Amino acid sequence: MRTARLNIQKIVVSVFNTVLSMSFFFAARRFLLRCFGVRVGERATIHRGVKLFCPGNLRIGSRTTINYRCFLDARGRLNIGNNVNISHCVKIYTMGHDIDDPFCKTVSRPVVINDNAWIFPNVLIMPGVTIGEGAVVYPGSVVTKNLEDYTVYAGNPARAIRKRNKNIAYSSEFPIWLGL
Numbered sequence: 001m002r003t004a005r006l007n008i009q010k011i012v013v014s015v016f017n018t019v020l021s022m023s024f025f026f027a028a029r030r031f032l033l034r035c036f037g038v039r040v041g042e043r044a045t046i047h048r049g050v051k052l053f054c055p056g057n058l059r060i061g062s063r064t065t066i067n068y069r070c071f072l073d074a075r076g077r078l079n080i081g082n083n084v085n086i087s088h089c090v091k092i093y094t095m096g097h098d099i100d101d102p103f104c105k106t107v108s109r110p111v112v113i114n115d116n117a118w119i120f121p122n123v124l125i126m127p128g129v130t131i132g133e134g135a136v137v138y139p140g141s142v143v144t145k146n147l148e149d150y151t152v153y154a155g156n157p158a159r160a161i162r163k164r165n166k167n168i169a170y171s172s173e174f175p176i177w178l179g180l
Contacts, residue, residue, distance in 0.1 A: 020050065056074070061081045111127065
């Protein structure tokens, strides 16, 4: 019975992601996300090809952009702040397995991405991480620990490489149709 329920849940999520990707207009994607329990801020831009797992535990702030081919695992809660840019092919996980448990049970921990953060392409964010306000994560980095405010990170694992200017005046709203 449990396996059947999980299979049905996966089918529903797959259909949801397909419909989300087929929605041409950003406003339609925001509406669809809200219908499935996602709290989506005004003028948030969700591009085609974004895959969600457990949308009901997801919050996306205002003027935030989530680009093409991102994977957002919200099973353990995912909170993305205002004016955040998440570049293409970013993967964010909130759940995994306890490899030391004899039954390899699942464990979840929330991920928080604070306002004005900028996540470059192909970044991997692991469960339980908080990304500080205005933090920047360079391409290909693997984030396994909390990141400080207004600090630039790079590498695997991500390490601080310098501080960032706190005077942020840009908007991370990028509603470019068919953008990659």
